[in-house]
Amino acid sequence: MKKLTVLIFISLFLTAGCTKYNFGRTEINKILFVNAVGIDKAEDGSDDIIVSSATKNIKPASGSIGESSDSKTKANILTSRGATNAEAIRNLSAFSDKRVFYGHAEYILVGENAAKDDMLKYIDLFNRDHEIRLNSKVLIVKGNTALCALREIGNEDIFVGDLLESLLSNKDKLSISDEIHIVDTMNMFDYPYMSPYIPCIEIVSGNYEDSGEQSNIDRLKLSGFALFKGEKLFGYITDRMARGFNWVRGKIRSGIIVVKEPGGQSVSLEITESKTKIIPKLTGGKLSIAINIRLSTNVISIKGTKNIFKKDILDYLENQQEETVKKEAEDILSFAKENNMDIFPISYEVYRKYPVLWESIKNDWNKIFPDLKISVNIDSVINRTYDIEEPIRSGYGVEK
Template sequence: MNYKVYKILIVILIFMLITAGCSNISFGKVEIDELLILNAVGVDRSNDNNESAVAISAASKSINATSEETSNASAGQKGNSALLVSTGETVFEAIRKLSTFSEDRLFWGHVDYILIGEDAAKDNLPQYLDFFMRDHELRLNSKVLIVKDNTAKAVFQQTIEEENFIGDILENLFKSKGRMSISDELLLVEIMGMFDNTCISTYIPCIELINEPNNKIKLSGFALFKDTDLFGYITDGMARGFNWVRGKVDSGVIAVKDRNGQKISLEIIESKTKIKPVISDGRLDIKIKILFSTNITGVMGTKNIFEKDELDFLKTQQEEAVKNEVKKIIEFAQKNNMDIFGICNEVHHKKPVYWKSIKDNWSEIFPNLNITVEVDSNINRTYDIKQPVRSGYGVD
């Protein structure tokens, strides 16, 4: 046999030895029926005597968790979901302990939601998120939420008691977030990026437990952070004013009155926001321009409002309503020296040379920044009827 034939035989022999020797090695592979797929995880400060301890809650639609309980961890299930709870000195230690309370291996690759209890949010939040950014199995596009006035564990327990799955509830809430435009969804990677930018004050959407027959959880605006600690919350009109500036208003209701005092409701159909830095005589000004359209959805009266001068009046009223919402959140942000809007990024990207000269003094510049708001709108249509009910129009 020639040299080439010898080479082929040697390669075949080596391959046979490798495959024979590795027949019992799985290379980390786990069958799917041996996995407990987690969909949501919660992080809290532990209530134990150890003030530095971390409590972790994790929920899965699977029901393979055991019912064992110890002083450090527990697992339980009800309906179509499972809940595991554990504590540890660090997030990783608490998470590792969870694995001892499941028949199957915990799989973190499908975690869609990370819930942070209020006490943990007050205590240097990035330290609790570091593991979720660092671990290779977790996804950077998981959504982060702050639990207002409560713990993440309480949210999980509430949904377990109601025999609902927390992941399904949150998914449905976020599907309808645009109807009122007082919240938003933010990814883990986006939030950690805000914490890394010292010019921006971080904001994270929050949820709240409520006592209503058919609803136990609601989206409740945004949690605001100063440096790395929870500062406070903005809800309702303040939260929508914030979304106006961010250009994140999809829909919503604007309630105004016409010249006769009739209440008129208008549905926001579309909106667009532009933030423009302007430099004049070495001074920086910020111009915010908001464009939006509405449809008339309700007239609580009988007077005809569908004349040009009346519609122009309503147009002015809805523009003033939006401007007031925006001005309130801007005043709040400047009073507390919190650039939650990312105006520093707008200056950085649109006026890079000027930004280099002021970036080190942004915390002194932002509170005194001249920010003007311009609002322009249209009223498009009236849906299926034009005149108000019992207005007498069209009746002989």
Template sequence: MARRGVKEIFDTYSRDPNLKLRTDIFIVKGDTAQNFLKVSYPLENIPGIGVLGEYDQIGTASREMGLLNFLLAASSDSACPALPVVAIGMEPDVPEEQQGQAPSKADREGFRIVGTAIFNKELKMVGYIDMEEGRAMRWVSGNLRRMTVSETLPQGKGNVSMDVVKTKSKIISAYQGGRLKIHVTLTGQGAIRENNTDLDLTNTKHISDLEKALNRHTEEVALKTITDVQKEYGTDVFGFSDAIRRKDLALWKSIKDDWKEEFQRSEITLKAKMTVRRIGVTGPSLQLNPNEIKK
């Protein structure tokens, strides 16, 4: 149904005065909504309630899932909707030829969040992005509340994980040389969740190296996500058009009629600025001997 388009279907929901606009909506990938409602989920009687909890754990704001936000994006001059995607079972995606078939009893055990569905202005689903790309998309659009990031540090021969909160996005645009230029700044701060390196994180130099590694990884993922959606789908699910309209109405009026083309050929740059605020009660990992620790 999502691939065929939901424009006509949503007219009923936007017209009914009894409808709760905070109703949550998902895409069920590779199966039907009816089969999803039969899924066994031990923590809730209704699988849909369990999905809300799972989705909340990956750091997204619950308001983003509401029908209201979908309708607002659908009625925008330029912004395109995006919806979270859930799949039945804990196994990887099923082959294309098996999609739509009733799942076996074993396959009905549980579900997983698998990414985000991208829609165009005709309200037809045009493709998917994965979990990491979905988080990057929500960070850029200002809908990410928190997340956990991990990065390998070559100098420490291991990886460090950090819980990131207070995530923010700032979008600056300008029209130069006949081309739209957009610069995105992503900020966040957090606490070290796990340190599997031999580095003593009480050393500020190691913290600086960690921040550089996390920022570099974030920039690569976020910029790749924007570029892939920009070139492959041409749908603005990042809120760039809304940011331009708020900051420079004259510029927006000059490009809004050709927004899809302007968005696809725009030059986008991105900078991440994450800060480690807390390292926990220990600097190095407690499993290490003193002679193994890099001070």
């Protein structure tokens, strides 16, 4: 009975003491949840790091009282600097009335000058800190600072985190970009036999034909990949080169391939499925690589009126799409070999298939890769025509 009385007394004591002792907890209204973080190199010649933190700041629009449907969402930007990321982030406490919390940070943006300086120096904290999620997405800001991307994008109704989420959700439509997590960057930079890559974004003017006010609004655009040699930014690949990179990596989800029918009219083919295999081969003691790409497409648009749905014409179109894919893949392979950058990485496939051989050649991989024989083989098929089997007006004067 005495033990029960003691337990009840202790429970009452702890409950009553909660108002005084929070045991490390913080009230939610005293926490500032960061959604996106920008990392920049100081532009005054010092070695300082600039950290920018973006949070959602929802306020009722003027003239409304507590009407959430009329609220406007803005970015609340906090900026500080320090000799390291840790110091810069801690310095935010000097002027923030809330505890800045990075456990919900979904995006880490790195400015171009920071990436050129030393990528590892700027992202080490985000790999190391226990609060930050390892699935936070990393992006390089091409030709600009991360602070500019956080502060100046779009209009006051668009929050940069929401915009980045929308962009990355559409990455498969063109297959010229990808989603890379902070843990992936750590693994790439830690693997000495490959050149790391990180998707990048670019600030561009709005794509409007008129010369009105909207044409001056800046927008964010997915802009291929930033490539690294060691820890420093080397350059960028965009558009067809970036798609070729994804062909080799097996990361193509969709996209459009434009070919010509025998009469010279354009036909658009939508990529519906693709698969890539990188196969190392050892013949007579000599290493070579075969890259086999299989894809299927559907006819999504026909510019002319000629009936193209005949076996000989479909074979003609399939040959063209195979040549297109092969060129895109061979162009990025040539670029990688000329600059001695195994960005794929092919070295890992060699290690997986020939581990004993890899142990004997890994120290010379930088000498082997530029002269490595790599063949690209494409196998494609055009599957469907969607709802219409023949072009519109194909029956007028067209022999069937």
